[in-house]
Amino acid sequence: MKKFIQLQISNKAYDNLKKMSKELGIHSNDFASLCFEYVDIKHRGITEAARKIRDLKNKESFDKKNLSQHLKQLSAEQIELLLNKAAQKKKN
Numbered sequence: 001m002k003k004f005i006q007l008q009i010s011n012k013a014y015d016n017l018k019k020m021s022k023e024l025g026i027h028s029n030d031f032a033s034l035c036f037e038y039v040d041i042k043h044r045g046i047t048e049a050a051r052k053i054r055d056l057k058n059k060e061s062f063d064k065k066n067l068s069q070h071l072k073q074l075s076a077e078q079i080e081l082l083l084n085k086a087a088q089k090k091k092n
Contacts, residue, residue, distance in 0.1 A: 007032075 009017070021031035041047070074082070 017028050017032060021028040024031060039046070071079070
C-alpha cells in the first residue's frame with residue numbers, strides 16, 4: 001500500500017530529484033521513496049546540514065527573544081523616545 005505525502009523542498013533539492021530520477025529512468029516519486037528508505041541519518045553530511053538548519057532557526061528565535069527582553073527593560077521615557085524617533089523617520 002502506498003502512502004501519499006506532500007513535501008516542501010528547496011529548489012536545489014527539486015532540481016536534483018528531477019535530474020537523478022530521470023538518470024535512473026524512474027518516476028520522481030519512486031526515487032524520493034528510495035531516498036527515504038535508504039537514507040542514513042548518521043551520515044556526516046546529513047548531520048552537518050541538519051545542525052546548520054537548527055542553528056539558523058535557533059539564532060532567528062534567539063534574536064527575537066533578545067529584542068523582546070531588551071524592550072521590557074526600557075523605561076517609559078526610553079520607549080517614548082524610540083517611538084518619536086521612529087515617527088520622525090517615517091515622516092522623512
